[in-house]
Amino acid sequence: MKPSANGLLTQVSIVHLISHLHIMAVPAMLPLLPAAMQVGFVELGVAIGVFNVVSAVVQAPLGFLVDRWGARRMLMAALVLGAAAFALVAAVPTYPALLVAMAIAGLANGVYHPADYSLLSRGIAHERMGRAFSIHTFAGFLGGALAPPLMVGAALAWSPRWSFAIAALAGAIGFAVLLLGGREPVVQASASPRAAERPRTGSAMAPVATLAVLTLLFTMLSLSTGAIERFSVSALVQGFGVSLGAANLALTVFLFASAIGVLAGGVLADRTARHGHVAAAAFAMAAMLVVGVIQVPLSAPALAVAYGAIGFLSGIVAPSRDMLVRAASPAGAEGKTFGIVSTGFNVGGVIGPILFGYLLDKGLASGVLWASVCFMAITTAMVLFQERKEPIRPALVRR
Template identity: 75%
Template sequence: MKSSPNGLLAQVSIAHLVSHLHIMAVPALLPLLPNAMQVSFVELGIAIGLFNIVSALVQAPLGFLVDRLGARKMLMAALLLGAASFGLVAAFPSYPCLLAAMIVAGLANGVYHPADYSLLSRGIPSSRMGRAFSIHTFAGFLGGALAPPIMVGIALVTAPRWSFAVAALAGLMAWSIMVVIGSSLPDKKPESGITETRRTEARPIIAPVMTLATLTLLFTLLSLSTGAIEKFSVSALVQGFDVALPAANLALTVFLFASAFGVLAGGVLADRTDKHGYVAAAAFALAAFIVVLVIRLPLPPVALAFALGAAGFLTGMVAPSRDMLVRAASPAGAEGRTFGIVSTGFNVGGVIGPILFGFLLDRGLAAGVLWAAVGFMAATTAVVLLQERHLRTKSARAG
């Protein structure tokens, strides 16, 4: 069957939505799980940390498997594995089963980025790549945003175990969609007259080590800078800035939804320019400036929501340009392994961030959380400019 770029994008985006729903499943239920499972917040934090550690360890080798075994097969296996992990907790809602489920879910999560980006890189025309990346990322943001109302709403009406059952059902539904119409998804997309094997043998199988290190650092900094706001800004604003809890929650909600729509705007922009590094650097520098204003100026609730919304929109705009930078650095046929390696930065940030920001809050340094976000944004700007300069120098030499 002839591959349809729109069908490919739709199916990969659905899988990405489910992956983020699974990522947020346990965090969304944090207020309810201590009583439901008779555990502490520290024990739940260990479970979440376990998920990120496993993802960080397996993502790079799974990227190689994606390129070797086929992205579609690996993506379908990940959806089944993720569904099984939450099905386990639904059937046996105990802490030991939760730990086991987080290990399995972390393994599944390690597949999504390399498989998704490999399929998109091979199945979407270059002229539409930026918008395709943005829609894919938007779907992930949407899955994360849907998790709290879905998971908490079901848990309040029934019990947390049924929330986990719905998370498992979501994975099965996405898998079923790929079974029914997934045969149109290309595992490989050879160029005219050149087989994929010959094409990959003629080029490096992986990007240079320094490039991978720079991009992995970029993903880590992105995780730390946005994670500070997404997961800890409410506590920081309430504790250190005398902001009422409803106002802080409103500001975070605006930030999250503005981020999602910023991704869509960034996709259009990414297709209209080849200066992806400069776009990302400018957006993050401006976002850092806005967060500084939030720290330094006593803002009323509406102004605070507007400010964090603007910062969210700008950080969301970065995502497609970020993905285009990685694609530009990846040798042909090695997209899965390249994205698999650099995406470990997200998990590294996911392990470091909660420890650092929790440490600051425990010691009454709430403003330090937002200052840390500013610092990580500034570092992100510098790294992006460095990578852009490297790519342009390399292109000039090749030309």
Template identity: 70%
Template sequence: MRSSPNQLLARVSVAHLISHLYIMTVPAMLPLLPGAMQVSFLELGVAIGVFNIVSALVQAPLGFLVDRLGAKRMLMAALALGSASFGLVALLPSYFWLLVAMGLAGLANGVYHPADYSLLSRGMPSERMGRAFSVHTFAGFLGGALAPPLMVGVALAWDPRWSFAIAALAGGMALVFVATGSALQASEKSVGVGSIKSGSAQARPLSTPIATLALLTLLFTMLSLSTGAIERFSVSALVQGFDVALPAANLALTSFLFASAFGVLAGGVLADKTERHGDVAALAFALAAVLVVMVIMVSLPPLLLAMVLALAGFLTGMVAPSRDMLVRAASPEGAEGRTFGIVSTGFNFGGVIGPVLFGFLLDWGLASGVLWSAVGFMVITTFIVLYQERRQRVRAAVSAG
């Protein structure tokens, strides 16, 4: 690859890393914030829900603005707004300002995917596109994995407001890095395969059946709920309901998140080697569900707990490329972007429902219910992907016949 595509990928990936760091900033500190802010888990769940509601509402309109105003300009604005949001909580550490900040951060979050994919699709060589998307996704997972040790470590060493300050500083540094990237500007001016496909998508209607869109949106919602239960609430659940020390619970979550990131890379290789993407995703999630049941039913020492959740994280991370291939297979040619934009709102639906549900369970002393919920959503996910895989095979057989 030429230096320009490498620089482009590095800058877009850093922005994606920051976006996932921000998604996990408040969830990572859930065990500490009730005492620091004098709020309940349910109230914190509402704050996380605000983030996802705003993201769901603005994602499509911001996608149009990305096309109109330019992806680099919008990406820089998102980094600036996200950084300012968490800087606001550092300066004014109250629940009211947390709600305001989560709304603003949710607005910024709606920019990242349309801007990132626009820049990559126009600036990366077509023969490297799949691996570029894989690196981009890996960077996002890595950002989420960095949040627990960074946010909790700073909060324990000083104060939670300093964790918010560190998050703001990280966004500011990323903004400087992105702003100095001439490769991003060049990608916006190029007219390559990605831009041609985008124009093709605008010229033809989205003809994916409504039932398929609904099923895939439900799939994304279940994915959000199942992994969100672990990513955002497992530490509080383990501490409250399973007598796990906070450092051990935090280590287990960090292991899950880092393993998820590397699972994405492994899943990308596997997705290129098979056409049975639904079967791959179903098997991975079924095995992950078994591992979470083990965590619930067996009292595991800290190191073994971290290893079990790391394996579960690796399996759930492997699903991401196969998930995307399922969406691509269900999309009409030239309309993949809009199809993905529609079904990915399922992540936001899950992000609204999950925090309120899991916060309620913790407030009522039902910590094990958080992990059992994760298992239940994983089982539902398994059946959905198997059903969608079967639908795709039937459709392919009909088309071939």
């Protein structure tokens, strides 16, 4: 049975939640893993880098396979792989096992974006697309927000291996949801009276220059927020005298606020064509707030509020980002397009952990947050330059 649009969105959102829980599983455990596995932050950065290298290498080819073999089938295979990866670390909680698991999980991660967006583009009406993307992205951010309390909580209550067992169980639950959820949509539900303005299926791929710009944008976004999501807890504890509990609270507020910002961004994405200006304004304000965190000693509640504001501003950008990519995608080739540009996340995910881990090992904790500021500034400048030079506009904007 073919699922309804709401049913499809629910299933894809659950899978996206689990994928982000898996992405954040190791970063959430960074303050605890050096002692548990007898390694440094650089080694853990390498493990996270392995995850992203594999994802970056396989994501574009997997996008082609999504369009050829079917997104639902590929998602089910990815969830099985992800569950197996974290089950391995739960069974053998050693650094070599972590490296192998990160490679397997990276392969699984390469499926999620092209498959998710392919299903949504085929099964959701155009006039609801911005909000659908925002709900899908909200679920991913929510999965990331759940990682610190779930993973760290289980590790403190029992041991790190139980944290990885929880991540494995989440993958198994996602597989069950898809298995029982119905068949894949085969009709493009998002057509509109102006659908001809989108590239036709006969166009094998979006223009190379457009893909390059969007991929670089995804890389800068990954580096901008990756410093905060994955390494700022360790940076705050090491360099700013913040307790682990207060730092984890700030990160959790950041992630939940990011998810709420995504919902607000979804409304904007359906009502404006100025997506580049929205992204630039939000990131410029977020960068200024990060500078404030670095320069001004904050109490735990004030730090949580500041992180919440940074997260909300970061979240606003996501739906407009996704609409830009969909607008550049030929109809029926969404898997390929999202597969290619999403490699930017993985490129940033390779560079960032090694850079930020090096800064922490050298005792340069504030450098992690300053790096986030720099990448946000670069992102803002790049988006404004692109808007001035050659704006990328969606084919249809809800007025």
